Structure formats: structure tokens, C-alpha cells
Amino acid sequence: MGSSNHNVTQAILSWYHQNGRSHLPWRKKISAYRVWIAEIMLQQTQVATVIPYFQRFMQTYPTLKKLANAPLPDILHLWSGLGYYTRARCLYQTAQIIANDYHCEFPNDRQALERLPGIGRSTAAAIAAIAFNKPETILDGNVKRILMRVHALEGNVYDRKVIEQLWSLAEQYTPKQNCDDYTQAIMDLGATLCTPKNPQCTQCPIPKYCRAFKSNSVDQYPAAKPRTVIPKRECIWLVIMNKKGQILLKQQKDTGIWAQLWCLPECTAKDNIKAWLKTHLNLTVGPVKHLAAFSHRFTHLQLNITPIIILTTQTRIVKQNDWKLIWYQSEQQKLAMPTPVKRLLTHTLQNTTSQS
Ligand code: ADE
Numbered sequence: 001m002g003s004s005n006h007n008v009t010q011a012i013l014s015w016y017h018q019n020g021r022s023h024l025p026w027r028k029k030i031s032a033y034r035v036w037i038a039e040i041m042l043q044q045t046q047v048a049t050v051i052p053y054f055q056r057f058m059q060t061y062p063t064l065k066k067l068a069n070a071p072l073p074d075i076l077h078l079w080s081g082l083g084y085y086t087r088a089r090c091l092y093q094t095a096q097i098i099a100n101d102y103h104c105e106f107p108n109d110r111q112a113l114e115r116l117p118g119i120g121r122s123t124a125a126a127i128a129a130i131a132f133n134k135p136e137t138i139l140d141g142n143v144k145r146i147l148m149r150v151h152a153l154e155g156n157v158y159d160r161k162v163i164e165q166l167w168s169l170a171e172q173y174t175p176k177q178n179c180d181d182y183t184q185a186i187m188d189l190g191a192t193l194c195t196p197k198n199p200q201c202t203q204c205p206i207p208k209y210c211r212a213f214k215s216n217s218v219d220q221y222p223a224a225k226p227r228t229v230i231p232k233r234e235c236i237w238l239v240i241m242n243k244k245g246q247i248l249l250k251q252q253k254d255t256g257i258w259a260q261l262w263c264l265p266e267c268t269a270k271d272n273i274k275a276w277l278k279t280h281l282n283l284t285v286g287p288v289k290h291l292a293a294f295s296h297r298f299t300h301l302q303l304n305i306t307p308i309i310i311l312t313t314q315t316r317i318v319k320q321n322d323w324k325l326i327w328y329q330s331e332q333q334k335l336a337m338p339t340p341v342k343r344l345l346t347h348t349l350q351n352t353t354s355q356s
Helices: 003-018 032-042 048-062 063-070 072-079 087-101 110-113 121-134 141-150 158-175 179-193 273-281 339-355
Strands: 232-241 246-250 288-290 295-296 300-311 324-326
Touching: 032 048, 032 063, 032 121, 048 072, 063 087, 072 087, 110 121, 121 179, 141 158, 141 179, 158 300, 232 273, 246 339, 273 300, 288 295, 288 324, 295 339, 300 339
Parallel strands: 232 300
Antiparallel strands: 232 246, 246 324, 288 300, 295 300
């Protein structure tokens, strides 16, 4: 490590010892298991959202063994609302591997961690560094932004060449000692001071090493993401309610972004709703009411959803196909559902019960 890099690292470490977010629950009672769960939850979700999920998860599955013995639907249910459910499925697979192949003990080297489902290079490094104090380098969104500013790098953080350059720079700041603290320090610096908007440069520990700061151009780094137009898909969600106030749910198949989650039956605007219900569910229905459309954004797709409320006197469904169906009544059923489904159900159940 060059002496200026060493100074940067030391300045970040001392700043962290005074200002780090030591209250975060995964920073207490540190273990590879707890760090792993936190890192996976934090991959695509904000700290404030993750905290209660992390706490519930630890109460339910305090050890890797408990998690490895849990049924996947229970894990998915606990994950409901965090989104990106592939993470929960990978969590389940990794727990099985560690229980079966590693006697419930996490491997402590990055290469072995990286071979586990759902653990990429940066997450493996974060676990190795934070839980085992190994001198491994992370490169998440926060670190990328800091390095782009400190080095006033032109180019785009999504560009493969830029990413290679960032890895190499990130390695140069990684200390051989105290890598556990340094890893959390650099995350905190990005999350609390070197933020995407309104960075707090006056409180930054390394302004004299920051090229963007010295040229008064912090707001220009990293370069704005080129706007991508994501495709839109229109769909109709059928909120079929019986006389008991229960709503019909259908379990998704084993593939796709919401695999195995419980969703509302779905058709397209082209379908004649009553004919669709007769064909697929052999259901005869009463009045049909359109609710206001809303959208749900995935990374690569925007789903425009029109919910339709349908009342039926039938409570028995004679199935016309291999769909897995259930009548849903309350939270107590503990079904894993995507957030937009859960919101729509809560809204519908509240509105229908308050009218009756
Ligand atoms: N973001 C990703 N990992 C984190 C961690 N361990 N602490 C705080 N923010 C994070």
C-alpha cells in the first residue's frame, strides 16, 4: 500500500471509530451466520427496511442449523416484503450446503464462500473481512461511488472496464490489519457522508485526497446513469371474493421472479373476464368492479396492474387444471406473497370489512 493510500485508510478507520453505525444489529454479536444474513438482505434493500427483517429472522432462526432445518415456504414467508426472492431461495440452499458439507461451520476464506449460492465476490469478501477479519476487498455501490469521486473517474460504474479499475483501486486501500472495521467503515462513509445526493463533504475524513472535492465537482461523479427505458407489461389481477370475505389466491409455478409465492389469478385486458373465470375456474360470478390501476417496478420491467374485484357465491372451486389455489382470509395463514399482492389484499379486506 502506498503511503497516501495508507493515510486514506487510516483516516477512514479513525473516522469510523468515532462516527460508525455501531448500533446496527448485525454489528452486535458478530458471527459469520449473522453477517451472511445481513449482507444478503442488504444486497438490494436499504438498511432501515432490513433492520426489522433481520431481527425477526434472528429470532426465528438464531442458528444456521435452525435455518437449514426450516421448510422453504416458512423462509419465504419471513422474507415477504423484502423482494428479490431468489435471495431467500439461495439462503435456503446455502444453509443446506453448510449444514451437510461443513458441519454447520461457515468456511472462512473468500473463495469457498464465493462458491455458495447467492454469494458473489463482494459479499464473500464482506463476510470474510467482517466475520473473520481477513484482508479481503469489497466493491459495493457505496465503495464504487467513493472511489469514482476520490479519483475523479470519468466513465460509467456499469462499464466492465471501469469496474475492473475500481476493483484494483479498492484493493489498494484494503488494509492487512483491521479489515473488519475498515470494511464497515467504507460502507458507512458511503451511506452516511459520501451519499449520492447532498454529500456531506465538510464532515468527510478524506477531502484532501478527493480529486472531485478539490476541483469542486463532487456532484459530477459518478456520471449519471444513462436512462434506460424498461419494458412495460399490462395485466389484470382478479380479486375474487366469496361470501365469507375470503379471496382466492394462486401459487406461482417453480420458476420466475415470484416462483412459489401466492399471487392473485391473472389475466390480460384481451380476455373476457366472465368467460375466463368460467374456463379456468368454472366460476360463475356476480358483479365485477374495476379498481384504480397501479404499477410495480422490477429492475427490468414495469408491471401495470389493473385490479378487478369479483364477487362470487361459490366457496368450492372445482379445479380445471393443476393450479394450486387457496382461499385467503387473514395474515394468520402465513403465506409468502409479493408486496403488491399483500398491499392490495390488505386494502381490499379493510375496505370490504369496514363496509359490512
Ligand atoms: N450495506 C451492505 N452491508 C452492510 C453492512 N454490513 N452494514 C451497513 N450497511 C451495509
